[in-house]
Amino acid sequence: MSDREPILKPVAIADxxxxxxxxxxxxxxxxxKRWRDESKNKGAEFLGKHMIPVVLGPKDRHYVIDHxxxxxxxxxxxxxxxxxxxxxxxxxxxxxSFWFVLDNxxxxxxxxxxxxxxxxxxxxxxxxxxxxxPFRSLAGELRRAGGYAKDTTPFSEFLWADFLxxxxxxxxxxxxFEEALEQALQLAKKEEASYLPGWCGPVLEx
Numbered sequence: 264m265s266d267r268e269p270i271l272k273p274v275a276i277a278d279x280x281x282x283x284x285x286x287x288x289x290x291x292x293x294x295x296k297r298w299r300d301e302s303k304n305k306g307a308e309f310l311g312k313h314m315i316p317v318v319l320g321p322k323d324r325h326y327v328i329d330h331x332x333x334x335x336x337x338x339x340x341x342x343x344x345x346x347x348x349x350x351x352x353x354x355x356x357x358x359x360s361f362w363f364v365l366d367n368x369x370x371x372x373x374x375x376x377x378x379x380x381x382x383x384x385x386x387x388x389x390x391x392x393x394x395x396x397p398f399r400s401l402a403g404e405l406r407r408a409g410g411y412a413k414d415t416t417p418f419s420e421f422l423w424a425d426f427l428x429x430x431x432x433x434x435x436x437x438x439x440f441e442e443a444l445e446q447a448l449q450l451a452k453k454e455e456a457s458y459l460p461g462w463c464g465p466v467l468e469x
Contacts, residue, residue, distance in 0.1 A: 287400030294336035369417035416460035
């Protein structure tokens with residue numbers, strides 16, 4: 264994401280276009296709480312420090328490439344506008360070329376809440392349309408609990424979510440989250456998770 268253009272401007276959250284299909288609503292809830300805590304005294308400062316990175320696409324639409332959870336949280340809290348920073352201007356491209364470029368830069372993640380790859384046309388048109396993936400919440404909580412390290416790999420939490428989806432029952436995540444987290448902490452140490460970004464399990468000597 265080099266090549267950032269120094270363009271900062273307020274954009275209506277309702278006009279932002281997602282580049283992924285899901286969020287972890289548990290994480291959204293946490294970000295809503297943080298906003299409520301900070302907005303009383305430092306709302307403008309908070310928004311100034313948390314700009315949304317976007318790619319400018321066809322029809323001058325702003326496509327969010329990070330901070331989907333924050334955008335959704337602010338939307339649910341009634342915030343109407345956020346500052347965006349334009350990472351790349353691709354407004355002259357045809358839609359198919361635009362999505363091809365996004366995909367090749369790892370700026371999109373069109374997997375649904377069951378981990379299935381979907382065509383880009385199935386992406387929601389607004390952040391309000393993002394669907395809950397409980398495993399994305401579990402992956403986020405697992406990182407905060409020290410299960411793996413923060414990593415710059417694009418969509419690293421979704422890679423962990425996909426791993427956990429194959430190991431932990433969805434019903435457990437939805438109804439007994441703490442139990443699911445305990446399972447996730449054990450799974451994160453195993454060698455079969457070693458391919459994942461930020462893995463910090465035990466390294467066995469030969």
